Structures are given as structure tokens and as C-alpha cells.
Amino acid sequence: MPKPDPKGKKSEMVFRMTPGCRKALEALTGQQREQADAAFKIFKVDPFDPRLKTHKINKLSARYKRLILSATIAGDLKAAFYVDGNTVVSVDIGTHDIYK
Amino acid sequence: MTKLAEKPFPREIAPPSHREWLREQEDAYSQLETQFAAWIKDVACSEEIFKRQVRENPEMNDSDVRQHRMHLCRLMMAGEHVAFEFLSLNEEGKSVENYVRLIDEKVEALRTEFIEWHTPEGFADPVPDSFKEGMRDAKKGKLVEFPDAKA
Numbered sequence: 523m524p525k526p527d528p529k530g531k532k533s534e535m536v537f538r539m540t541p542g543c544r545k546a547l548e549a550l551t552g553q554q555r556e557q558a559d560a561a562f563k564i565f566k567v568d569p570f571d572p573r574l575k576t577h578k579i580n581k582l583s584a585r586y587k588r589l590i591l592s593a594t595i596a597g598d599l600k601a602a603f604y605v606d607g608n609t610v611v612s613v614d615i616g617t618h619d620i621y622k
Numbered sequence: 623m624t625k626l627a628e629k630p631f632p633r634e635i636a637p638p639s640h641r642e643w644l645r646e647q648e649d650a651y652s653q654l655e656t657q658f659a660a661w662i663k664d665v666a667c668s669e670e671i672f673k674r675q676v677r678e679n680p681e682m683n684d685s686d687v688r689q690h691r692m693h694l695c696r697l698m699m700a701g702e703h704v705a706f707e708f709l710s711l712n713e714e715g716k717s718v719e720n721y722v723r724l725i726d727e728k729v730e731a732l733r734t735e736f737i738e739w740h741t742p743e744g745f746a747d748p749v750p751d752s753f754k755e756g757m758r759d760a761k762k763g764k765l766v767e768f769p770d771a772k773a
Contacts, residue, residue, distance in 0.1 A: 539765065540755075540764065540766070541764060542755050542756050543756055544768075547769060582749065585749065586757060613753055613760060620750070620753075
């Protein structure tokens with residue numbers, strides 16, 4: 523399970539999300555959406571920025587046989603994502619325990 | 623008289639006292655190939671037994687269920703062990719990917735069977751449905767742009 527190395531490739535990175543993830547993001551209202559927008563602004567510069575507290579989700583990484591990561595979007599709200607080459611794919615947004 | 627060195631027994635039919643000697647003559651890769659073949663055969667034989675004793679057994683009892691669980695675990699462990707040994711070998715010019723892929727496929731089938739038959743009552747899958755759906759969409763290439771930030 524190779525760890526992605528986005529260092530030095532930030533400008534080449536492409537950011538995509540699943541339709542469900544986008545729907546969940548658009549469903550956020552008020553302050554949570556504002557916080558999410560601010561967090562994704564950082565995320566799109568560097569998903570491993572320390573402010574996002576990005577960490578590996580071991581259980582999901584084992585099950586899906588690839589490195590699955592979690593970034594803090596707002597409070598308990600996390601984005602689960604993976605890196606495939608130069609594409610960062612956000613899979614889901616939620617407050618599920620497994621993303622903590 | 624035939625000398626042993628000229629015409630050795632195949633290890634499988636050699637007397638028990640000779641097996642370790644013959645194993646020593648084989649390289650690690652060949653030994654693993656032999657273990658792989660034995661494991662595949664074990665899985666196939668177990669499939670027959672599972673069908674007879676568990677899946678299609680009208681008299682299935684607690685002992686059958688326990689043995690089913692026991693043998694599924696044993697087969698998974700043995701397969702994972704052979705895969706691990708292949709991956710640890712890392713010998714130049716020796717391709718192990720196909721062996722490991724075949725083992726992974728069979729272990730996954732065994733694991734699925736274990737989950738279907740022996741998942742504890744009340745077990746709740748910790749993986750959210752939204753994540754599973756997201757991974758399925760991503761696998762199909764169904765990806766979208768990030769939405770614009772709300773003003």
C-alpha cells in the first residue's frame with residue numbers, strides 16, 4: 523500500500539469527488555458549509571496540510587486494499603479520500619466514527 | 623541397483639524418513655510452489671466436504687457448523703501464509719504475482735463464505751453505506767468537480 527507523495531506535485535494535482543460526496547457537501551448549511559469551504563480551500567492546495575489533521579483510516583485501507591485517508595472539514599465532519607496518481611478523490615463526507 | 627541420487631523419489635511419494643532430505647534439495651520457490659498446489663487441492667477438497675456436510679446437509683448440527691468455521695479459518699490462514707512467504711521471497715526473475723493473485727481470490731471467497739455463515743448476531747458493519755456507494759462510483763469513474771464555495 524504505497525503512501526502518496528504529493529510533495530512537489532501540488533500544482534499538478536486534480537481534485538474530484540463522488541456524486542454522493544458532492545451532494546453531502548451541498549446539503550451542508552450555514553456555518554458548517556462555510557467551514558467546509560474554508561477547509562476545502564486548504565485541501566485543494568495540500569490535502570496533507572496539518573490544519574486538516576489528515577490521517578490514515580486503517581480499517582478502510584485494509585478492506586479496500588488502498589490508502590484511505592480522513593481530513594477534518596469542520597469539527598467532527600470529516601472527508602474520506604484517496605489519492606490515485608495525481609488525482610485526489612473525495613469519496614464521502616460525514617461524522618461517522620470510522621472517519622475519526 | 624538404482625542410486626537414489628540418480629533417480630530420487632518425488633517428495634510426495636517418498637517415505638516419511640526421506641521427505642526432509644528431499645525438501646532440503648529444493649529451492650524455496652519450488653517448495654512454495656508445492657505448498658501452493660497442496661493448498662489449492664485442500665481448498666477444492668474442503669469445498670466438496672462443505673457442500674456435503676454444511677450447505678446441503680439436512681441433518682447439519684452444531685459440530686458441523688463449528689468444523690465449517692474451523693476449516694474456513696484454517697484454509698484462510700494457510701493461504702495467507704503461502705502468499706506471505708511468496709511475497710517475502712522476492713527472488714529476482716521469479717514471478718510471484720500470479721500465485722498471490724490466485725491465493726487472494728480464493729481467500730476472499732473463503733472470507734465471504736465465513737461472513738455469510740458465521741457473522742455474529744448483531745454485528746453492524748462500521749463502513750457507512752455512503753462510503754461504499756462512493757467507492758463503487760469512483761471505481762466506475764463516476765466523479766464530479768468540486769462545487770464552488772458558497773458566497
